[in-house]
Amino acid sequence: MGSTSLFEDEPDGTQEAIMQATYRALCEHGYAGLTIQRIGDEFPKSKSLLYHHYDGKDALLLEFLSFMLERFEATIPDREHDDARDHLEAILDHALPTDLDSERAEFRAAMVELRAQAATDEAYREHFSRNDRFFRRRLAAVVRRGIEEGVFRDVDPERAAAMMLSAIHGAMQEEATTDTERTAAVRNELRAYVESRLVAPDDESEAIE
Incomplete structure (x- = not known):
């Protein structure tokens, strides 16, 4: 990145x-x-x-x-040969990079500005709804695959995807609109979420296999 x-x-x-x-x-x-x-x-x-x-x-x-x-x-990383956990982490790294150069940071701030137009402009709302729908479905698909593989717990993939997407948007908006550097902290918490909420215990994985 x-x-x-x-x-x-x-x-x-x-x-x-x-x-x-x-x-x-x-x-x-x-x-x-x-x-x-x-x-x-x-x-x-x-x-x-x-x-x-x-x-x-x-x-x-x-x-x-x-x-x-x-x-x-x-x-978006397409790593079907990896297990679902590695694939999910790669997608989260791609969506919420912590090493943006100044140009990419400026672009991300501009995208936050554009997203704000969706509050009053139907055309912008339609675009960002489509954008979020795509990304949420991609996240949910990886979580669902992880459940099928026994890598993840039997969680609700759509709810897990919605939570991760909300965290990503929140970090981007806060960093773009305040003096707070939030991306690294939120990315670490998402990593912890995957580990504690999604990853299946070893005994559970073995039982599924």
Whole structure:
């Protein structure tokens, strides 16, 4: 998680170049300070292309969020060859990294700003609902697999996933909106939660096998 950018390669076409410019402008200015002009300042081609494809900032940002969700889905650790416990820990590390560089930290803060728009904007609400639904289902699927393998206790996978997702969102929001550094503490507590609440005792695992 120490890379300096979510876009490590040259953009593949105009659409990806627009998404990269949006990402850079969002990291620099946040949602409140973001304008089409500032996105255009990061865009290597004619700014008129932005105005041609998008009616305004929010239309562009909603497409950007969909683009980033596709990237997020593609980069979620897929480690079916590992046991469920290792797989779950890898997903939690991916979702709540403790070693963000300054650019990624700025981007995470901007995403917290964007999530706040969902309180009053139905389009943003729909996006973030879809995003959370995907991630919650992925977490629940790993917990369910762990139960089937005898690695995890017989817990409710959906409730476990909801709790972990809420903890992740809470840490991101608190760190983005206060002077408190919360990510490392919450990640440690999630690790403790997996160990104490999910991992099956050795005798229980042996009984299932």
